[in-house]
Amino acid sequence: MSLASRYPPARMAPTPPHVFEQPAPAFDVNAVETPAYVVDRGLLKRNLEKLAYVQRESGAKILLALKGFSMFSTFDLVREYLHGCCSSGLHEALLGHEEFRKELHVYAPAFKQAEMETIIPISHHISFNSPSQWKHWKPLLDAARAAGKHAPSPGIRVNPEHSEVEVSLYDPGSPSCRLGTCMATLEDEDLTGLEGLHFHALCEQDSDVLERTLAAVEKRFPKLLAQVQWVNMGGGHHITRKDYDVERLIRVIRSFIERHGKEVYLEPGEAVALNTGYLIASVMDIVPTEGLPTAILDCSATAHMPDTLEMPYRPHVLGTDVPGALPHSYRLGGMTCLAGDVVNEYSFPEPLKIGQKLVFTDMAHYTMVKTSTFNGVVHPDIDLYDPETGVLRVVRRFGYEDFKRKLS
Numbered sequence: 001m002s003l004a005s006r007y008p009p010a011r012m013a014p015t016p017p018h019v020f021e022q023p024a025p026a027f028d029v030n031a032v033e034t035p036a037y038v039v040d041r042g043l044l045k046r047n048l049e050k051l052a053y054v055q056r057e058s059g060a061k062i063l064l065a066l067k068g069f070s071m072f073s074t075f076d077l078v079r080e081y082l083h084g085c086c087s088s089g090l091h092e093a094l095l096g097h098e099e100f101r102k103e104l105h106v107y108a109p110a111f112k113q114a115e116m117e118t119i120i121p122i123s124h125h126i127s128f129n130s131p132s133q134w135k136h137w138k139p140l141l142d143a144a145r146a147a148g149k150h151a152p153s154p155g156i157r158v159n160p161e162h163s164e165v166e167v168s169l170y171d172p173g174s175p176s177c178r179l180g181t182c183m184a185t186l187e188d189e190d191l192t193g194l195e196g197l198h199f200h201a202l203c204e205q206d207s208d209v210l211e212r213t214l215a216a217v218e219k220r221f222p223k224l225l226a227q228v229q230w231v232n233m234g235g236g237h238h239i240t241r242k243d244y245d246v247e248r249l250i251r252v253i254r255s256f257i258e259r260h261g262k263e264v265y266l267e268p269g270e271a272v273a274l275n276t277g278y279l280i281a282s283v284m285d286i287v288p289t290e291g292l293p294t295a296i297l298d299c300s301a302t303a304h305m306p307d308t309l310e311m312p313y314r315p316h317v318l319g320t321d322v323p324g325a326l327p328h329s330y331r332l333g334g335m336t337c338l339a340g341d342v343v344n345e346y347s348f349p350e351p352l353k354i355g356q357k358l359v360f361t362d363m364a365h366y367t368m369v370k371t372s373t374f375n376g377v378v379h380p381d382i383d384l385y386d387p388e389t390g391v392l393r394v395v396r397r398f399g400y401e402d403f404k405r406k407l408s
Helices: 041-058 072-081 090-100 113-122 131-146 207-220 222-227 246-260 400-405
Strands: 036-040 061-065 084-087 103-107 125-128 153-157 196-198 230-232 263-266 277-287 294-297 328-333 342-348 357-361 381-386 391-396
Touching: 036 041, 041 061, 041 072, 041 246, 041 381, 061 103, 072 090, 072 381, 084 090, 090 103, 090 113, 113 131, 125 131, 125 196, 125 230, 131 153, 153 230, 207 222, 207 246, 246 263
Parallel strands: 036 381, 061 084, 061 263, 084 103, 103 125, 125 153, 153 196, 196 230, 230 263, 294 328
Antiparallel strands: 036 277, 277 294, 277 357, 328 342, 381 391
């Protein structure tokens, strides 16, 4: 009986195929003080060039979704290629306005008065989550226009009630989801003045899913679709994954524009930063635990890569395989007191040593934006590597004051 079958992982989380697409670091890993996220500008540029191709060939405008990637030290590069950015609330909107400085789109399930007073002057589009939110804030938009001030183009988010997302935590297309309004709710509503239709129903999916989702939108919302000027098709498009059908995406969008004559937006976050970043960690200790020894790292699954627990998925560590495939198998655990702060189980060609550095791949998106300092653990540095100059630099280092300022 193999080691893997004797001691299966506590979480049989799959490893997405795209995590094997990222090359080994082009920089000296030993030069990195751990823990640290390191983003490679060259890999980021490669993704952006592919997204720029989609914009050019399809006619769609692509926005950076800040909820997925907000490393604003890279925005000088990103804004060369993308049309703008989109936010999911006030602080992301302010970040986009201050640091991206191009077209800004905003959506949130609901807004407060003070938030709207700040968002209206700086945003270009606002998508409301429900007819009641639209009716509540429409007078504020009308007042801005009447005073000769800037007012963003208003839209409404709809729920196409078409779902192909397997993990319920990430499924915005279920009929019970609070994000977006279903067809039946809109039928008797006065939507006069709305200029946009927004839907988001994908998660790490290919263009065939978009095609079917778009068909559901066209079927359920023909009246609204005829009325609006623009359509935002949301995120979840895994455009920069190697096996993603880019040409089909282009055909789908071009055909939609030809049929309806609408301005089209896509807002991927993950596709922008997919396979562009690493999390470098060090082995702090190796402790005997049942089944497999556990290597304690100076990072944390729950604090620094929470999607490994939420999705869940098994992140790739360079030079490793599944337990039992290589001679030496370990469980990789984090620094917090949470018993379940375990990344997953891996095998290595050689025994791990204390002080050895491990490289987790695909750690640029939904990592830095979702981190915490639970237990007061040290937040990883944010580093940037530029292959054109060969320079690896620390962009941001966190300390005790960052932890303290979150508290009272």
